[in-house]
Amino acid sequence: MKRIPNEENRLITFSKCRFGIYKKASKLSTLCDAEVGVLDFSLASKAFSFGHPSIETIKNKVLYENPPSNDGTLNLLKRSKRRSLEKKVPKPSKGWWEEPISELGMHEPEQMPTKIQMLRKHVQHRANELRTRASSSSLSFSMVNQTPATNPFFMTKVEQKY
């Protein structure tokens, strides 16, 4: 799978696929009560986006790393105070599906072979589906902590199929 050579076909596909992604993003937001943003920049220097509940909401999360309304309060408390509250209302243990995908943050392709072994198994599984391609571009998954204190764009590279 590679870049569509014909420019017209490429642009038509760009448009069609974008709507497909927006539709899926919309579905995700409804089914899972999530906030989702999608940004698409064509090389022709046009940009489009989808956002739920709005692209502004997503933008603000990225720009200002606003704590979410449902748990931000705790994070504003001192660590000791937060700990004691957490004892009263303990967090449920986390399932694999809600774990951060990875804690790797390397950006150099050379580092991949060893570091990639540290990926969580379910990511490896998915990553295996996305087989190597010749190009140097990469597929990135990242976990974004929403408190200002933590790195908001922690990133992991895996091999990319498309």
Added chain:
Amino acid sequence: MKRIPNEENRLITFSKCRFGIYKKASKLSTLCDAEVGVLDFSLASKAFSFGHPSIETIKNKVLYENPPSNDGTLNLLKRSKRRSLEKKVPKPSKGWWEEPISELGMHEPEQMPTKIQMLRKHVQHRANELRTRASSSSLSFSMVNQTPATNPFFMTKVEQKY
């Protein structure tokens, strides 16, 4: 279609659908030579993202509205200078697939009935597929101009199916 009631199922779906979207975003980036970013915030206050070539690239475009390398130069020139250059290298006429989706920027639902008629036909077609749901949330498409001088998050609301 509505929010999945069971929390476990909801989280599993969140995880599965996210990967599906990432896969499609990856495909889009390769086929169409585009830069794509996806941000997912679960209500459990976790956030994940996909980015091609990296989420950092997308983040920087949003944060700093960096002009793209392939056409940003022109936009930094004075209008008069730009005009004269554009005469020498005229832009090709645009197809429907590369037009900004809309030039509507309203945020009030009350304004929709009249304004929505201005949407391009292919957007109307898509929008019609996304039928009303009871909730007040909305599906947003937006066009993002990449020069600092223009509104980077111009937005249009249409009805949402999911």
Added chain:
DNA sequence: CAATCTATAGTTAGCTC
């Protein structure tokens, strides 16, 4: 908790008009 399977549902590339 995590992986795997599968029937069903959904998507789209290329085509026609």
Added chain:
DNA sequence: CGAGCTAACTATAGATT
């Protein structure tokens, strides 16, 4: 230039292990 179609492809909800 856009809209519509559909065969082939792809994704996924729910079940199973």
